[in-house]
Amino acid sequence: MAELVFFSGTMDSGKSTLALQMHHNHAARGRDGVLFTRQDRAGTATISSRLGLTQRAHEVDDSTDFWSDVIARRTHGRPVDYLIGDEAQFYTAAQVEQLARVVDELGVDVYVFGISTDFRARLFPGAARLVELADRVEILQVRALCWCGARATHNARTIGGTMVVEGAQVVVGDVEAGADEVGYEVLCRRHHMRRMTAAAARASSPSPQTLTSVDELSL
Numbered sequence: 092m093a094e095l096v097f098f099s100g101t102m103d104s105g106k107s108t109l110a111l112q113m114h115h116n117h118a119a120r121g122r123d124g125v126l127f128t129r130q131d132r133a134g135t136a137t138i139s140s141r142l143g144l145t146q147r148a149h150e151v152d153d154s155t156d157f158w159s160d161v162i163a164r165r166t167h168g169r170p171v172d173y174l175i176g177d178e179a180q181f182y183t184a185a186q187v188e189q190l191a192r193v194v195d196e197l198g199v200d201v202y203v204f205g206i207s208t209d210f211r212a213r214l215f216p217g218a219a220r221l222v223e224l225a226d227r228v229e230i231l232q233v234r235a236l237c238w239c240g241a242r243a244t245h246n247a248r249t250i251g252g253t254m255v256v257e258g259a260q261v262v263v264g265d266v267e268a269g270a271d272e273v274g275y276e277v278l279c280r281r282h283h284m285r286r287m288t289a290a291a292a293r294a295s296s297p298s299p300q301t302l303t304s305v306d307e308l309s310l
């Protein structure tokens with residue numbers, strides 16, 4: 092039975108890498124798939140992994156209709172066995188509903204990858220609809236880590252290492268950012284709620300060793 096699977100993880104947890112690996116494995120067994128993405132850091136119509144893999148993909152925008160897209164491909168004699176979608180947090184709720192229909196009525200497997208929550212720890216609309224509709228939500232096995240060593244579960248937006256909590260929901264960026272650029276840092280919930288990034292922790296503690304003990308004692 093075809094399924095809609097949402098692979099969710101923080102930024103930098105290996106989602107794009109897994110998306111490209113899954114595509115490789117399915118294609119190697121003769122299955123026909125179509126890759127989609129929306130607003131990848133590396134530019135339009137690209138899925139990029141920090142491990143160095145990149146692949147062309149179809150760019151999703153507000154006018155994309157996944158249902159019509161798959162019907163059009165099949166009408167033109169092109170088989171579609173599965174779809175892979177990266178940066179799915181940026182898809183609209185209506186697009187997620189189209190994906191569910193593609194699974195249920197056309198028997199196409201749909202594997203989508205994305206972060207669930209934004210820099211304020213609020214669900215993106217596309218991710219919220221995926222949590223509501225997916226057959227399965229898979230949490231990535233590779234653990235992204237907070238500076239304290241705990242599992243990173245949240246995405247912080249930073250400017251010069253300082254966490255910000257105001258701004259647009261969508262600002263494309265990376266975990267490696269210049270001092271004056273908008274960047275991102277993954278944190279555990281405790282440090283996300285305390286707005287304590289690695290830079291803030293360094294500034295308030297003389298050494299990482301002391302930091303860990305003080306942190307554990309006082310929080």
Ligand SMILES: Nc1ncnc2c1ncn2[C@@H]1O[C@H](COP(=O)(O)OP(=O)(O)O)[C@@H](O)[C@H]1O
Nearest residue numbers: 101102103104105106107108109139140141142
């Ligand atoms: N130089 C490196 N050596 C080994 N692994 C790396 C390196 N750089 C990045 N990675 C791995 O790649 C992961 C990020 O992969 P990526 O697919 O770009 O993440 P996502 O799509 O979730 O943002 C990191 O969590 C880490 O495991």
Ligand SMILES: Cc1cn([C@H]2C[C@H](O)[C@@H](COP(=O)(O)O)O2)c(=O)[nH]c1=O
Nearest residue numbers: 101102103209210246260261262263264
């Ligand atoms: C938290 C958060 C992230 N984004 C953007 C930043 C990146 O361009 C992508 C996530 O990409 P990744 O492959 O998972 O690293 O999302 C955003 O626009 N708003 C946010 O709040």
